Amino acid sequence: MSGYEDTTARARELVEGADRIAVLTGAGISAESGVPTFRGGGKSLVWRGMPFEQLSSAAMVRNDLPLVWEWFDYRRKAVGKCVPNAGHLALAAAQISGNFHQFQLITQNIDGLHAAAGSSGVIELHGNIWRTRCTVCERLDDLTEGERPPKCPACGAPMRPHVVLFGEFLDAENVERAREAAASADVCLVVGTSGLVYPANELPHLTRASGGKVIEINPEETVLTNRADISIRAKSAAVLPLLFGQPNAE
Ligand code: BJW
Numbered sequence: 001m002s003g004y005e006d007t008t009a010r011a012r013e014l015v016e017g018a019d020r021i022a023v024l025t026g027a028g029i030s031a032e033s034g035v036p037t038f039r040g041g042g043k044s045l046v047w048r049g050m051p052f053e054q055l056s057s058a059a060m061v062r063n064d065l066p067l068v069w070e071w072f073d074y075r076r077k078a079v080g081k082c083v084p085n086a087g088h089l090a091l092a093a094a095q096i097s098g099n100f101h102q103f104q105l106i107t108q109n110i111d112g113l114h115a116a117a118g119s120s121g122v123i124e125l126h127g128n129i130w131r132t133r134c135t136v137c138e139r140l141d142d143l144t145e146g147e148r149p150p151k152c153p154a155c156g157a158p159m160r161p162h163v164v165l166f167g168e169f170l171d172a173e174n175v176e177r178a179r180e181a182a183a184s185a186d187v188c189l190v191v192g193t194s195g196l197v198y199p200a201n202e203l204p205h206l207t208r209a210s211g212g213k214v215i216e217i218n219p220e221e222t223v224l225t226n227r228a229d230i231s232i233r234a235k236s237a238a239v240l241p242l243l244f245g246q247p248n249a250e
Contacts, residue, residue: 004234008242011215011230014187015243020102022178022185023091024203028192028218030113032237033082039194040220047071058167061135061160069148072161076129076143084117087191090240092118097244104181108193108200110163123178125170125200131162175199182206189243190216191236195224204228215243 015021027037038045038052045052054060055071084092095103096118105122107114110129114122127133132141132150136157144150149158164170178200182188188207195201204214204224216228217236225231232239 004232007230007232008234008239011232012243012245014213014215014230015189016245018186019100020185021094021100021104021187021189022102022181022203022207023105023189023191024182024193024200025091025105025107025109025114025191026193026195026200027109029087029107029236030082030085030109030111031192032085032087032235033111033113035079035082035109035111035113037192039196047074053166056163056165058165061165065135065149065158065160068160072129072163073148079111079129082111082113084113085237087236087240088113088117088119090244094244095119102181102184104178104185106178106181106200106203108197123174123181125164125174125178127161127163129161129163132159133162134158135160170199178203179206183210185212188212188214190214190218190224190228191240192218193222193224195222 027035028040031037031040036045047055060068091105105114105119107122107124108126110127112128112130130143132143134152134155134157137152137155139152139154140162141159149160152159182203183206185207188204190204204227208214208227213229214227216224216231217234217239219233219235
């Protein structure tokens with residue numbers, strides 16, 4: 001058995017023995033669908049010469065909302081062409097299988113691909129690129145084409161993309177639900193995230209602190225690797241179907 005096969009077999013055993021699963025996903029799970037990651041491969045996402053940390057920030061919403069809309073319209077155009085890959089589908093199938101008492105998917109992604117794959121009740125920690133939020137009354141709406149920034153149908157104030165940017169607070173209820181799911185999980189799968197962004201990066205630690213196991217799936221080593229019980233150094237679209245026993249896996 002190769003190292004990869006052995007590691008994957010051990011991870012599969014843990015998954016099969018688990019009753020409660022939490023899955024934390026990041027940009028890497030959508031990479032094989034064609035969605036660019038933020039930091040993978042040592043590079044950082046840049047648009048018009050600006051790093052994404054500057055574009056996707058609370059300061060940019062305050063200072064240049066039209067530019068923020070251009071940035072997210074550009075991103076949406078790319079994401080709109082992408083479809084879920086075998087990794088998204090394996091997670092959806094695992095949830096639907098009913099083999100687990102808890103199967104809570106928690107994502108940092110804003111692309112909506114987990115729901116498109118058939119996952120339900122996904123906690124979208126950083127929001128959703130297909131939704132908008134009022135900058136004043138916080139009303140949520142589906143995205144529409146046309147005027148940028150769109151006006152809030154309730155109060156007329158400018159709407160913004162419904163995403164959580166650097167320096168902004170995450171929805172407290174979402175964070176609480178994610179923390180509870182991680183803390184009560186027998187196994188936490190950490191898929192395709194660099195683990196650099198707080199507070200999502202705390203979730204695997206909650207699982208370990210309460211006696212659960214952490215399995216990381218990532219082609220690169222991350223800051224979470226040395227805290228994982230098992231680290232599978234491979235792409236998620238190849239590994240996830242194997243972990244959940246889907247016969248047509250690569
Ligand atoms: C594969 C693969 C394959 C490739 N298969 N894997 C100092 C100043 C100000 C703030 C802070 C500070 N220090 C800490 C903070 C807090 C800050 C933070 O954590 N910053 C760190 C970067 C230092 N966090 C926040 O600001 C959060 N809010 C908060 O903490 O509120 C309290 C607070 C308020 C005010 C001040 C301080 C605290 C909010 C964070 C919101 C993050 N938002 C973004 C942008 C969303 C909108 C957009 O899309 O533009 O969310 S940032 C970006 O990073 C995005 C992602 O969801 C997030 C995580 O990235 P992710 O998913 O891990 O992707 P990558 O690219 O980093 O990694 C991809 C991985 O995939 C790689 O490891 C690859 O190897 C792997 N991969 N192919 C599997 N096929």
